[in-house]
Amino acid sequence: MESDPPGIQPRRARDEDPATAASSSAEIPAPTGLVAQPAEARGRCLWRKGGAAAVSWGAASTVGRRKEMEDAVAVAPAFMALTCERVGGCAAPPGSGEVSHVRFFGVYDGHGGAQVADYCAKRVHEVVAEEWDRIQNPECWKRRWETAFHDGFKRVDNEVIDEAVAPDIIGSTAVVVVISGCQIISSNCGDSRALLCRGNQRIQLTIDHKPDREDELMRIESLGGRVINWQGCRISGVLAVSRSIGDRYMRPWVIPVPEISFMSRSEDDDCLILASDGLWDVMSIEEVGDMACRHFRWQRRNGLVDGVSPAQAVADHLTELAYQKNSSDNISVVVVDLKSRSRRRPRQ
Numbered sequence: 001m002e003s004d005p006p007g008i009q010p011r012r013a014r015d016e017d018p019a020t021a022a023s024s025s026a027e028i029p030a031p032t033g034l035v036a037q038p039a040e041a042r043g044r045c046l047w048r049k050g051g052a053a054a055v056s057w058g059a060a061s062t063v064g065r066r067k068e069m070e071d072a073v074a075v076a077p078a079f080m081a082l083t084c085e086r087v088g089g090c091a092a093p094p095g096s097g098e099v100s101h102v103r104f105f106g107v108y109d110g111h112g113g114a115q116v117a118d119y120c121a122k123r124v125h126e127v128v129a130e131e132w133d134r135i136q137n138p139e140c141w142k143r144r145w146e147t148a149f150h151d152g153f154k155r156v157d158n159e160v161i162d163e164a165v166a167p168d169i170i171g172s173t174a175v176v177v178v179i180s181g182c183q184i185i186s187s188n189c190g191d192s193r194a195l196l197c198r199g200n201q202r203i204q205l206t207i208d209h210k211p212d213r214e215d216e217l218m219r220i221e222s223l224g225g226r227v228i229n230w231q232g233c234r235i236s237g238v239l240a241v242s243r244s245i246g247d248r249y250m251r252p253w254v255i256p257v258p259e260i261s262f263m264s265r266s267e268d269d270d271c272l273i274l275a276s277d278g279l280w281d282v283m284s285i286e287e288v289g290d291m292a293c294r295h296f297r298w299q300r301r302n303g304l305v306d307g308v309s310p311a312q313a314v315a316d317h318l319t320e321l322a323y324q325k326n327s328s329d330n331i332s333v334v335v336v337d338l339k340s341r342s343r344r345r346p347r348q
């Protein structure tokens with residue numbers, strides 16, 4: 001029995017800018033990458049299938065048991081307006097696409113202060129879009145996105161110093177997902193995570209950058225860094241992530257270099273969840289995915305509660321649940337409902 005109605009009032013994402021704030025609905029298409037899998041040949045663009053690519057979303061953030069709120073969330077529904085074909089990885093035959101919105105979702109988990117995370121929430125989507133536009137005649141669409149994310153993260157990292165956004169002992173993780181008609185493109189720096197729920201599958205789209213991850217440990221040690229276990233593995237006994245934006249005092253070991261993954265969208269995709277480690281520290285990928293899917297099913301049976309969209313209700317619920325499970329950190333969750341609105345309608 002799924003009897004748990006949504007019952008939470010965590011704080012909403014702090015960014016009140018309508019271009020980047022939480023919660024609303026729209027349509028979309030999009031995905032491929034790192035953890036991800038081969039694209040399926042469907043021959044049809046999800047965007048073209050009468051709204052099968054529609055998405056809605058919700059976001060929730062709470063300071064939790066911390067004194068300061070250092071997480072930030074960005075939702076940019078109008079990130080880009082492109083044909084699915086131009087985004088790349090479209091399953092439809094060339095020339096058949098219409099222009100549609102490409103959406104952008106990001107969660108940034110700051111440490112040492114909120115400045116870098118807040119700055120990322122304002123800037124990363126703008127800068128990545130500019131870098132993507134700047135690339136002429138890309139050798140392939142994936143390469144274009146990889147370059148846009150690499151250069152975009154590097155540029156934001158430079159801006160943090162050049163524009164005196166924050167001292168060099170402050171930094172932020174970044175997990176970002178771009179959704180088009182046929183693709184889900186994820187970019188990650190640090191230990192915030194993106195999870196895709198596809199039917200019964202729970203697919204982690206990003207791999208955490210922790211100092212004890214084998215390849216990260218080798219990279220850090222080859223540069224003369226030391227990883228010390230001090231309440232978890234930390235670089236120089238201090239920083240518990242091996243990649244981030246900011247944190248200049250930890251160069252060359254800590255780098256603002258993202259890993260990118262690409263995933264072709266499937267009609268079986270249920271939802272996407274981005275969150276800071278305030279959620280992942282107390283809930284596994286399976287727990288989060290199962291809870292989200294159960295909640296969506298409950299919503300489908302019972303309809304909207306107080307006019308709150310299912311995605312918002314799930315974001316609220318996961319945030320509250322992590323708090324109840326004694327998360328000691330800030331908690332930020334973005335939920336993207338990947339089912340079309342028509343399929344999400346409550347049964348009569």
Ligand SMILES: [Zn+2]
Nearest residue numbers: 045084090182
């Ligand atoms: Zn497409």
